[in-house]
Amino acid sequence: MPGAVPASFLNDPFTPVFDVGFSELMVIAVVALIVIGPERLPRVARTMGHLFGRLQRYVNDVKADINREIELDELRKFKSTFETPRAASKERSIRPSTRFKARCRKPRRSSIA
Numbered sequence: 001m002p003g004a005v006p007a008s009f010l011n012d013p014f015t016p017v018f019d020v021g022f023s024e025l026m027v028i029a030v031v032a033l034i035v036i037g038p039e040r041l042p043r044v045a046r047t048m049g050h051l052f053g054r055l056q057r058y059v060n061d062v063k064a065d066i067n068r069e070i071e072l073d074e075l076r077k078f079k080s081t082f083e084t085p086r087a088a089s090k091e092r093s094i095r096p097s098t099r100f101k102a103r104c105r106k107p108r109r110s111s112i113a
Contacts (some may be wrong), residue, residue, distance in 0.1 A: 036044050
C-alpha cells in the first residue's frame with residue numbers, strides 16, 4: 001500500500017514526530033528572516049531556543065514521573081503476590097510441628113552408662 005506507515009515506524013520510540021530536513025530548515029530560516037527582520041531575528045531565535053529547551057525538560061520530567069509511577073505500581077503488584085502466600089506460611093512456621101512436640105516430651109537418654 002503506497003503511503004502507508006510501516007509498523008516499525010510506529011513502534012520505534014526514537015522516531016521523530018516531524019521529519020524536517022535541511023532544505024525545510026532553510027526555507028523556515030528565509031521566511032523568518034523576511035518576516036521578523038535581521039535586527040530582531042537573533043533575539044527571537046535565542047528566545048525560541050530557551051522555550052524549546054524548557055519544553056524538552058518539562059516533557060522529560062513528565063516522562064520520568066510516569067515511568068517512576070509505572071515501576072512503583074509494578075513493584076507493589078510484585079510485592080502483593082509474595083505477601084499473601086507468605087502470611088499463611090509464616091503461621092505454619094510459628095506453630096511447632098507434632099513431631100517436635102513429641103520429641104520435647106520424651107526424656108533424653110543419657111549416653112553415660
